[in-house]
Amino acid sequence: MxxxxxxxxxxxxxxxxxxxxxxIAARLADPNARVLAVWNGRPFVETPGDEGREEGAxxxxxxxxxxRRIAGDRExxxxxxxxxxxxxxxxxxxxxxxxxxxxxFERRTGRFAELRGVALALPPSEAAVVATAKSLLDWxxxxxxxxxxxxxxxxxxxxxxxxxxxxxxEHFPRVDPVVIMLAVANDKCLLxxxxxxxEGRMSALAGFMEPGETIEEACARExxxxxxxxxxxxxxxxxxxxxxxxxLMIGLIAEVEDGQAVPDGVEILELRWFARDEARDVLAGRHxxxxxxxxxxxxxxxxxxxxxG
Ligand SMILES: [Zn+2]
Numbered sequence: 611m612x613x614x615x616x617x618x619x620x621x622x623x624x625x626x627x628x629x630x631x632x633x634i635a636a637r638l639a640d641p642n643a644r645v646l647a648v649w650n651g652r653p654f655v656e657t658p659g660d661e662g663r664e665e666g667a668x669x670x671x672x673x674x675x676x677x678r679r680i681a682g683d684r685e686x687x688x689x690x691x692x693x694x695x696x697x698x699x700x701x702x703x704x705x706x707x708x709x710x711x712x713x714x715f716e717r718r719t720g721r722f723a724e725l726r727g728v729a730l731a732l733p734p735s736e737a738a739v740v741a742t743a744k745s746l747l748d749w750x751x752x753x754x755x756x757x758x759x760x761x762x763x764x765x766x767x768x769x770x771x772x773x774x775x776x777x778x779x780e781h782f783p784r785v786d787p788v789v790i791m792l793a794v795a796n797d798k799c800l801l802x803x804x805x806x807x808x809e810g811r812m813s814a815l816a817g818f819m820e821p822g823e824t825i826e827e828a829c830a831r832e833x834x835x836x837x838x839x840x841x842x843x844x845x846x847x848x849x850x851x852x853x854x855x856x857x858l859m860i861g862l863i864a865e866v867e868d869g870q871a872v873p874d875g876v877e878i879l880e881l882r883w884f885a886r887d888e889a890r891d892v893l894a895g896r897h898x899x900x901x902x903x904x905x906x907x908x909x910x911x912x913x914x915x916x917x918x919g
Contacts, residue, residue: 614911615729616851619738621692621699628767634690637698638678644671644697645688646743647680649704651855652722653740655732664731669740670720677702689746689769691739701743701769703751725853729906738851745856746770749783752855757781784856789828790816791862792912793839793871799889799916800871801903802836803880812882812892813903814912816859829862837881838872841865847915850908861908863916886917893917 627633637643646669647654656670657663672680674688681687681702691699704710709722725744729737746769756763756774763772763781772781792814793800801812817832819825830841842865850859871881882900884892891897893914903909 612911612914614850614908615906616741620735623692628770634768638674640698642697643674645677645700647704649722654720655723656720664728667728667731669736703747741851741853744853748855786857787819788857788859790814790859791829791864793864793866795866795868798883798885802878811901814909836874836878839866859908861912890917
């Protein structure tokens with residue numbers, strides 16, 4: 611199976627140790643500790659090649675000492691991501707409106723790279739670490755205030771929980787589940803073009819789950835809404851953390867009743883069935899009209915898996 615980007619985070623999260631502030635402090639004091647700096651959702655990376663070329667990109671970790679100096683009195687902004695073997699790995703948000711990389715951030719030759727552009731160039735394990743850090747840091751940035759009473763909340767458990775000092779409500783990093791499904795019938799699969807996509811770009815259908823739904827029900831509802839098709843059965847394939855800002859893509863293969871697929875005209879403008887040979891041409895990039903689905907997304911994994919069947 612093709613590797614799905616953002617999957618395969620190699621860190622041991624050691625989640626039981628997060629509330630142990632002495633243990634966390636000892637990890638921060640470890641001279642080998644590494645810190646992933648993220649500015650405005652962008653990880654700090656180094657690339658061996660020319661400016662603007664992402665090939666060979668690697669995360670440019672800073673030391674815990676550098677991070678603490680930058681953080682100053684914001685030291686609670688250093689979040690424990692886990693252990694890489696024995697090496698502690700932290701994430702930290704670099705604030706500010708202008709790109710700190712422009713000022714030779716920490717005298718390094720790296721830069722803050724837009725994640726969608728650099729994700730496929732990073733080693734898969736590093737892309738997965740970035741996905742974790744970015745979603746966690748985004749959550750803190752967007753959830754500084756208690757949703758129950760409106761007071762400022764504070765980060766605890768090295769970034770994995772927030773607590774409101776006024777009403778004591780606990781808040782946990784959110785993950786929003788999304789169903790993404792390749793609909794199949796009679797040895798054909800269905801791709802759709804979202805509103806806003808250029809002609810020829812097509813992918814699997816998808817939508818956010820709603821409260822009270824099973825995965826299967828959400829899949830059936832989304833397919834009915836976006837294509838008019840009726841689901842017969844749903845099979846789980848695989849999943850993907852999606853750090854824009856913090857979704858979990860639940861990849862499904864949905865067998866549907868054969869019938870005419872009618873786009874809803876709002877979210878989906880065009881639907882098209884592909885027999886397997888034609889689908890393989892799309893996957894190989896040699897279809898005259900339709901481009902391969904989902905550069906970073908799990909849609910490509912689902913599609914490639916079906917094409918190989
Ligand atoms: Zn509160």
